[in-house]
Amino acid sequence: MGNWGKQIQIPATYMRGGTSKGLFFLKDDLPTDPVIRDKVLLRVIGSPDPYGQQIDGMGGATSSTSKVVILNKSERPGCDIDYLFGQVAIEQPLVDWSGNCGNLTSAVGPFAIYRGLVEAPKNGIVTVNIWQENIGKKIIAHVPIENGTVQELGDFVLDGVTFPAAEIKLEFLDPAGADEKSTDGGGMFPTGNPLDIIHIPGIGEVEATLINAGNPAVFVEASALELRGTELQDDINRNADLLNRFELIRAHSAVIMGLEESVEYAKKRQHTPKIAFFEEATSYTTSDGKEVHRDNIDILARILSMGKLHHAMTGTGAVAIAAAASIPGTIVSKILGDVMPELRFGHPSGTLTVGAEAAKEEIGWTVKKVVMSRSARRLMEGSVLLPDFNDLTK
Structure with missing residues (x-):
């Protein structure tokens, strides 16, 4: 005893x-x-x-x-x-x-x-x-x-x-691709593509960017789940069916990205990959009642963390968004209509500005660093x- x-x-x-x-x-x-x-x-x-x-x-x-x-x-x-x-x-x-x-x-x-x-x-x-x-x-x-x-x-x-x-200014150096512990070589795009069509049982085909920058992430268009991109926490977190669909996409993507061996295990380990959805810039009201005008943002972004919609934006999510915005062919650059080395996106609590230095090399696209400011x-x-x-x- x-x-x-x-x-x-x-x-x-x-x-x-x-x-x-x-x-x-x-x-x-x-x-x-x-x-x-x-x-x-x-x-x-x-x-x-x-x-x-x-x-x-x-x-x-x-x-x-x-x-x-x-x-x-x-x-x-x-x-x-x-x-x-x-x-x-x-x-x-x-x-x-x-x-x-x-x-x-x-x-x-x-x-x-x-x-x-x-x-x-x-x-x-x-x-x-x-x-x-x-x-x-x-x-x-x-x-x-x-x-x-x-x-x-x-x-x-x-x-x-x-x-x-x-x-406090932060520089995330070479945020994309494999880390020192990787056994498969990794890469910014684990499938080798900036955009994939993935089949999710019970949902169907979903267009997604599977990216490894900052943390592994899955990016989809809001319209793929019949969303507007202006949603706040209650709009998502009170909808059990919608959360289940997000989790199915995230868990199946984890297996495709080589992060987990099975969908069942991916569901137990929810920290990575994150899943985020995006839409063209439009005006909306934040969770604390502020008005964000479409002219002050480049794109709408929402991210889920541990199975729930994040109240703002994860830091590593912002890193991945900056990387995706600077490379042609991703969900983010497709919605933007062009690549953007710096962008301001709207999230449930307001806006955030991030920037990335990207370059196309023989091995493909690389991101040298992503820069953003936070406080502590x-x-x-x-x-x-x-x-x-x-x-x-x-």
């Missing part, structure tokens, strides 16, 4: 990054055994929770707020820190390590500075070279410093975040409490 009166403390920082938030840890503060580590992280977040609320943990019961980040000083040449991201399932006992979180990436540099992994000058911009372990890619964060510490407050407005903060802020510092490791492993 366990010692149920005993709890242990683990140093942690609760941070917002972009339109997400999660718990940040130093690698040395967590168990080295990955099985025990995952059990600890699940308990800290409050999963699995059959009620879907994560009441007995730090999670916020949405895909944007059920996240963990682990950092350590990097030994890789040209990199300051190694960054590992975990998407914690809410109702399953699963920490999904299959992809990155582009939003929380904006908080990685600041956290590394707070915890002494990266030195900061008195004032100016610190360039933090980040190795993203999940996807085997390098990301550069430009973090503003004021009076020897991270400048968190400012006037940069990010749609989907209520309050302004300081701007510490919400709480201290320790998380949880039952003793010995009780968790029984």
